[in-house]
Amino acid sequence: MARLVMKFGGTSVADIDCIRNVARHVKREVDAGHQVAVVVSAMSGVTDQLVAWCREGAALHDAREYDAVVSSGEQVTAGLLAIVLEGIGINARSWQGWQLPILTSNAHGAARILDVNGAELLKRFKERQEVAVIAGFQGMHKETGRITTLGRGGSDTSAVAVAAAIQAERCDIYTDVDGVYTTDPRVVPRARRLSKIAFEEMLELASLGAKVMQVRSVELAMVHNVRIFVRSSFEKPEDIDPHGTPPGTLICGEEEIVEQQVVTGIAFSKDEAQISIRRVQDKPGVAAAIFGPLAEANINVDMIVQNVSADGATTDLTFTVPDADYQRAIDVLAKSRAAIGYERLDGQSDVAKISVIGIGMRSHAGVAAQAFKALAERGINIRAITTSEIKFSILIDEAYTELAVRTLHSLYGLDKV
């Protein structure tokens, strides 16, 4: 017997038929003797609609009321799933965030989970074999008692937090893809599904735009060592052997990964713009004069590359910002020109960032050098490079994104054979 959390996203609960399908997945695990807590999202499209209504109500609205509105989508699916489960003979009870409770910070719209009370769920597993159906995405502010939400995609985080609270053996994320891939299969048809990936690697992939899971949920899983299994909800529940290993990707601690490849995955983003500041003074305080105003304007700066000055007086500094903030960043820098002191601003928004990720890089030299050579052979120019312990990123012309990703995917042996 195991204790499991099963999380179903919006497309998996899109209508009553889908919810029946979810109920059969739950039944399979219950019949196998497992204790089950289910976490559900709102039906697909519902949260978008609720957000749109809030905006229509008033462009500037109170975040506490936004949370009161947008949390309602999950309330509906939790209740419906409990109804359908009971209908097929399974004890089930729905739980809103405030009922359990799931206590959070008061950052309405982007609250952080502080504590999940799992004791009542454990008691009911034992005494009544009751399945808990928990509304994802929502919690309750610890002091005011008001409903909070966790930010878009937050049901993943709810699921991981519940799994940690009840010490589940695994948190199964049922979604519309059957796992985590080496890169986007739409760009590289030979992308492979990974059977395992380490938390740290998933964190890099998730924050770089692989939209499988909310980044915060992976952080939380890493802290509490919650094993996550990403799998498809569209498989026929009856076809799955509850004691076998279904297709999917296990996100786990690196000690669980026996055959570690040097490179695990490649992420890319076309949503990047490059800004170069030419001939800035090479003296203390200049970086602060540049990045201070950008931070105040809430502009997220990513890759930062600064040259060592050749003449001892001035240098060039290059960094990237999201495409959407490009013009604002240029404006901010133009306004601060006197304070910073530079000769010229150059910028370009048709650039892309490609990141190569793998914990094996810690112990292997020359991984990035291979990439530089392979890209040079394809005539792809590298504009900037940054590295960290388990990742390196390069900035290139956007037009070469697909070619570069495919080239690197083959180079590191990631292609499906």
Ligand code: ASP
């Ligand atoms: N329903 C929420 C959203 O669409 C939370 C979630 O699905 O994870 O963002």
Ligand code: MG
């Ligand atoms: Mg999601």
